Amino acid sequence: MNRKLILPLFLVVQLIGLRILSLFPETVERFYSNGFYPVLAKISRITLGNISFSVGDVIYGIAIFFLLRWFWKKRKTWKAEWKSNLLALIGFASVFYFLFNLFWALNYLRVPMYQKLNIEREYSQQDLLIFTKQLIEKTNSIHSQLVKNDSMKVTLPYSQDEIFKKTQNGYDNLQKKFPYLTYENHSVKPSLLSLPLTYMGFGGYLNPFTNEAQVNNLVPKHNFVVTTAHEMSHQIGIGSESEANFVGFMATIHNDDLYFKYCGYSYALRYCLGNLENFQEDSTKELLPLIHTGILKNFKETQDFWDSHQTFIDVIFHQFYDKFLMVNQQKDGLESYSKFVNLMVNYYKGKEL
Structure with missing residues (x-):
C-alpha cells in the first residue's frame, strides 16, 4: 500500500468507528468520560494551570504558522503535485482529528444529561x-x-x-x-x-x-x-x-x-x-x-x-x-x-x- 494513503484511510476508519461508538454511550461514559479522560484532564490542568498565559493559544499560533509556511512552499508545485499535497493535508487532518477525539471530543458521545x-x-x-x-x-x-x-x-x-x-x-x-x-x-x-x-x-x-x-x-x-x-x-x-x-x-x-x-x-x-x-x-x-x-x-x-x-x-x-x-x-x-x-x-x- 502507498504510505501516503495510510493516514487518509485512517481518517475514514475513525469516522466509521466513531459512528459505531456513538451507539454505545454507556460504554463511552464508563471507560472514557469517567475513566481515561478525567486522569488525562487532571494531568493537563495541573501541568499548565499555573502558567499565566494560554499555552494552547501559543500552540495554535505555531501550528497555523507552519501550515501557512507549508502552503507557501507548495504554491508553485500545487497544480503539478495536487494529489500528493491533498493526501498530505488529509493526513494532517487525520492526525489532528485522532488527537482531538482522544484528548477530549469522545465526551460528545457520552450519556445525555x-x-x-x-x-x-x-x-x-x-x-x-x-x-x-x-x-x-x-x-x-x-x-x-x-x-x-x-x-x-x-x-x-x-x-x-x-x-x-x-x-x-x-x-x-x-x-x-x-x-x-x-x-x-x-x-x-x-x-x-x-x-x-x-x-x-x-x-x-x-x-x-x-x-x-x-x-x-x-x-x-x-x-x-x-x-x-x-x-x-x-x-x-x-x-x-x-x-x-x-x-x-x-x-x-x-x-x-x-x-x-x-x-x-x-x-x-x-x-x-x-x-x-x-x-x-x-x-x-x-x-x-x-x-x-x-x-x-x-x-x-x-x-x-x-x-x-x-x-x-x-x-x-x-x-x-x-x-x-x-x-x-x-x-x-x-x-x-x-x-x-x-x-x-x-x-x-x-x-x-
Missing part, C-alpha cells in the same frame, strides 16, 4: 412561559438587591482574575448535588486570541489539547462570568454545548456571590425570551414591561457589543462551527446552545428557582 437527570427532553410553550415568569421574578429580586433603583444596570465590581477564582465556589456548591460535576485543578485563562474570537462571534473555547479554558476577555463582564463557567464545564467532560450552557448556568446560580447569581439568572432569562419568540412572534410583548429596566440595559449592552463587531468573518465562522457541531453528534448545530432551555425548563418543572 437529560437521561442522567431523568427529565423530559422537550417542553411546551406553556412550560416555557411559566418558567420565564419565574425567571423574571427571580432576576428582578436579585437586581433590586444589587442596585439602588430598577433602571440601573448591574456593573460587576470584580476583575477578570477575581471572576476566574470566584467561579470555583459555584462548582463546589454544585457538586454537592451532582458529584459528577466536580471541578478541580483550576486552569482558566483569558485568551490571547480574544480580538479574533470577538470578530468570529465567540465568547470563549476549550483547547482540547491542553485542557485550558479560554475566555474572551473583551466581552461585558456579566457575560464573562457565565462564559467562564461554561468553558469550565467543558473541562470536566461536558461535550454538548446545550449541556455546557446548562451546567454553566447552574454553577453561577449556585454561587454564594449575588453578582454571579444575577449573571446566571439574567443569562437564562435572555435565552428564554428568545425561545418564546421562536414559538410565537411578539409573545414576549406582555413580559418585557415586567422586567426591570436595568436588566434590559444589561441585555442591550450584550447586544451592542456583538453588533459592533459583526462582520462577514462572523458569518463564515458561524457557518463553519455550525457544521462542525453537526459532525460531532450535535445535530442542531449552533442552535444547540439555546437547547439548554430544554434542560432548565424540565429540570425546574414543579420546583422553585
Whole structure:
C-alpha cells in the first residue's frame, strides 16, 4: 500500500468507528468520560494551570504558522503535485482529528444529561412561559438587591482574575448535588486570541489539547462570568454545548456571590425570551414591561457589543462551527446552545428557582 494513503484511510476508519461508538454511550461514559479522560484532564490542568498565559493559544499560533509556511512552499508545485499535497493535508487532518477525539471530543458521545437527570427532553410553550415568569421574578429580586433603583444596570465590581477564582465556589456548591460535576485543578485563562474570537462571534473555547479554558476577555463582564463557567464545564467532560450552557448556568446560580447569581439568572432569562419568540412572534410583548429596566440595559449592552463587531468573518465562522457541531453528534448545530432551555425548563418543572 502507498504510505501516503495510510493516514487518509485512517481518517475514514475513525469516522466509521466513531459512528459505531456513538451507539454505545454507556460504554463511552464508563471507560472514557469517567475513566481515561478525567486522569488525562487532571494531568493537563495541573501541568499548565499555573502558567499565566494560554499555552494552547501559543500552540495554535505555531501550528497555523507552519501550515501557512507549508502552503507557501507548495504554491508553485500545487497544480503539478495536487494529489500528493491533498493526501498530505488529509493526513494532517487525520492526525489532528485522532488527537482531538482522544484528548477530549469522545465526551460528545457520552450519556445525555437529560437521561442522567431523568427529565423530559422537550417542553411546551406553556412550560416555557411559566418558567420565564419565574425567571423574571427571580432576576428582578436579585437586581433590586444589587442596585439602588430598577433602571440601573448591574456593573460587576470584580476583575477578570477575581471572576476566574470566584467561579470555583459555584462548582463546589454544585457538586454537592451532582458529584459528577466536580471541578478541580483550576486552569482558566483569558485568551490571547480574544480580538479574533470577538470578530468570529465567540465568547470563549476549550483547547482540547491542553485542557485550558479560554475566555474572551473583551466581552461585558456579566457575560464573562457565565462564559467562564461554561468553558469550565467543558473541562470536566461536558461535550454538548446545550449541556455546557446548562451546567454553566447552574454553577453561577449556585454561587454564594449575588453578582454571579444575577449573571446566571439574567443569562437564562435572555435565552428564554428568545425561545418564546421562536414559538410565537411578539409573545414576549406582555413580559418585557415586567422586567426591570436595568436588566434590559444589561441585555442591550450584550447586544451592542456583538453588533459592533459583526462582520462577514462572523458569518463564515458561524457557518463553519455550525457544521462542525453537526459532525460531532450535535445535530442542531449552533442552535444547540439555546437547547439548554430544554434542560432548565424540565429540570425546574414543579420546583422553585
